[in-house]
Amino acid sequence: MAESYVHPEVLVSAEWVQAHLNDPKVRIVESDEDVLLYDMGHVPGSVKIDWQGDLQDQLTRDYITAEKFAQICSRAGISADTTVVFYGDKSNWWACYALWAFKLFGHKDCRILNGGRKFWYDHKLPISTEVPSYAPTDYKVAGSDESEIRVFRDAVLAHSKAGLPLLDVRSPKEFTGEKLHMEEYPQEGSLRGGHIPGAKNVPWGRSVNDDGTFKSIEELKALYQDEIGLKPNDTVVAYCRIGERSSLTWFVLKYLMGFTNVKNYDGSWCEWGNLVRVPIAKGA
Amino acid sequence: MSTMPPALEAITKELGSADRQERIELLIDFAKSLPPLPEELAAFKDAAHRVEECQSPVYLFVRVSPDQIVEFHADAPIEAPTVRGFVAILVEGLTGATAQQVLAVGDDLVERIGLPEILGMLRVRGLHGILRRIKAEVARAMIANDLAPPTAAAEHSSRTQ
Numbered sequence: 001m002a003e004s005y006v007h008p009e010v011l012v013s014a015e016w017v018q019a020h021l022n023d024p025k026v027r028i029v030e031s032d033e034d035v036l037l038y039d040m041g042h043v044p045g046s047v048k049i050d051w052q053g054d055l056q057d058q059l060t061r062d063y064i065t066a067e068k069f070a071q072i073c074s075r076a077g078i079s080a081d082t083t084v085v086f087y088g089d090k091s092n093w094w095a096c097y098a099l100w101a102f103k104l105f106g107h108k109d110c111r112i113l114n115g116g117r118k119f120w121y122d123h124k125l126p127i128s129t130e131v132p133s134y135a136p137t138d139y140k141v142a143g144s145d146e147s148e149i150r151v152f153r154d155a156v157l158a159h160s161k162a163g164l165p166l167l168d169v170r171s172p173k174e175f176t177g178e179k180l181h182m183e184e185y186p187q188e189g190s191l192r193g194g195h196i197p198g199a200k201n202v203p204w205g206r207s208v209n210d211d212g213t214f215k216s217i218e219e220l221k222a223l224y225q226d227e228i229g230l231k232p233n234d235t236v237v238a239y240c241r242i243g244e245r246s247s248l249t250w251f252v253l254k255y256l257m258g259f260t261n262v263k264n265y266d267g268s269w270c271e272w273g274n275l276v277r278v279p280i281a282k283g284a
Numbered sequence: 285m286s287t288m289p290p291a292l293e294a295i296t297k298e299l300g301s302a303d304r305q306e307r308i309e310l311l312i313d314f315a316k317s318l319p320p321l322p323e324e325l326a327a328f329k330d331a332a333h334r335v336e337e338c339q340s341p342v343y344l345f346v347r348v349s350p351d352q353i354v355e356f357h358a359d360a361p362i363e364a365p366t367v368r369g370f371v372a373i374l375v376e377g378l379t380g381a382t383a384q385q386v387l388a389v390g391d392d393l394v395e396r397i398g399l400p401e402i403l404g405m406l407r408v409r410g411l412h413g414i415l416r417r418i419k420a421e422v423a424r425a426m427i428a429n430d431l432a433p434p435t436a437a438a439e440h441s442s443r444t445q
Contacts, residue, residue: 034340035403036315036365039308052404089363118363 003217006258010251011114011214012085014125020085021045021126027078027134031098032089032117043087043113043120044128047076051094051244055101066141069105077134080108080142087113087120091208097247100264103149106142112251118212149250151237151263153271156196157278159237165230166199167238169249170269174241175201177282180273190273194282196239200228201284204245207252220257232259239265239272287388292377299373299397307398314376315369321345321359329359335417340364340410342371344417348425352383356418366403370411373397374418386422389415 005011020026021044028046030038038048049055054072057064064072078084084107086095092112099110113120121127151159160166173179177193195201206223207215215223224230236259238246243266253259272278288296299307320326325345335342340360347355356379360368378386394400394411 034364034366035407036308036312036369037363040312040315040365050404052406 005217005256007255010111010255012111013114014120014123017043017085017087017113017120018125020083023083025081026083026085027076028113029076029084029086029095029098030088030117031086031094033094034089037089037117039129041127041129044126044130045132046087047132047134049076049098051097051101055098063101063104066105066143070139070141073107073139074136077137078107078139079137080140082137083109083111085111085113087116089117091118091205091212091248092116093204093244093248096251097244100149100247100250104144104146106144108142114214115212122211147263148261149254149263151265153265153267153275153278156237156239156265156267156272159235160196160198160279163198165234165236166196167228167230167236167246167249168195168199168201169204169238169240169246170195170201171203172201172284174269175199176284177280190269192273192280194273194280195269196272197279197281199239199281202228202249204240204248207249214252214256217256220252224253224257230259232257233261234259236262237265238262239268241269242266243268287385289378289381289385289389291380292373292389292393295373295377296393296396302398304402307402311369311373311399311402312365313369314372315362315365318358318360318368318372318375321357325357326359335414340367342367342414344371344414344421346418346421346425348383348422348429350429352426352429354378354381354383354386354422366407367410367414370394370399371414374414378418383422383426387419389419391415 017028028043029049030042030046031049031051032038035050042048049072055063084102086092086099088095095112095116099112102110168175174193175195177195180190180193202223207220209215230236236253238249238253240246243264246264246268250262250264253262299310302310329343333343333345335344342360343358345357349355356375358371358375360371362368390396391412393415394408399411400408
């Protein structure tokens, strides 16, 4: 009998989504790296929410205001009590990022479609190019204590100096400082390469299978607890380049493994690698 | 302006005058209609033909004939429709153009076809890299052509594909 995830309800199967396609209490949200994917075809009835165009403020490097978030939810027919299921490309990186952003605003019931867009397409499940429209809702932003899941550079510096667990989920070459960006992703520049002192490198991809689904709880424990030595009650900070890959690791630790105190440093390497006079470690 | 290859000029006009949703649909149409690589090139999808600047695997094959006409093939996965669509625009817009015309294409092409508006600033940077790479390959092939007699040059450029 396989052991289950600590919070299994946050992960739904493609089968579950199919059974809830017309459930008014459920809204399926696609969030991708490539913005055209949704328009090429999507889970019927799903809406697109773009991490960049919708959730990020276009002027300040931050997320949108609560007021704007309420507008986006209203437009998507999402109420405060709607079950929102995110899915997307790249093994759900951006879906996890969108989920994390929804949690910043305190949306209660957020879930991930296990396997994401790839799994749905690979299994030839129904797709649609029709963009649905839903009656606008009167969305009330619950709000949250963002410090529970988000951390800023000063706190990360203190965390690093205190020798507390830091997870760098970028590729090994970004971690060692050999590369300033992931292979093939030169868009977000940093002036220095390397990692935050004390960080351990667990590339995000080690949490997912080739078919886009998450690894089993046994495999995740072997990786994060046995290999890296993290404990579920540790205060863990995860980061990557802009905070998207680390949203996936954050999701894995917090929900699948039940870590009680894990935060995403969304400033990530794009901030740290450009900061003046912060310590940087190089090499493996 | 007038030096732009006519096919690319036409595409630029069409996309430039489209509204946001039309532009998304046009880009998807381009992505879907990218012709497959000719068989003799498909075997050479290796690092030498891969565009480093681009986040998705994009492969470019550029040939310049002795009379300086550009032949251009490319491939990118349908799972990355943005990149594939842009590559398809270039294949349609630049095939048959002269090497000089390709080199004269402005670096602001991505902006002129209105892609930042639908993709956002972060996502368009990789696309600039594709155009840069094509121009570099064309320039390299021209040098090769000038330095060698036409037949040898043609053979050289096909060997280096």
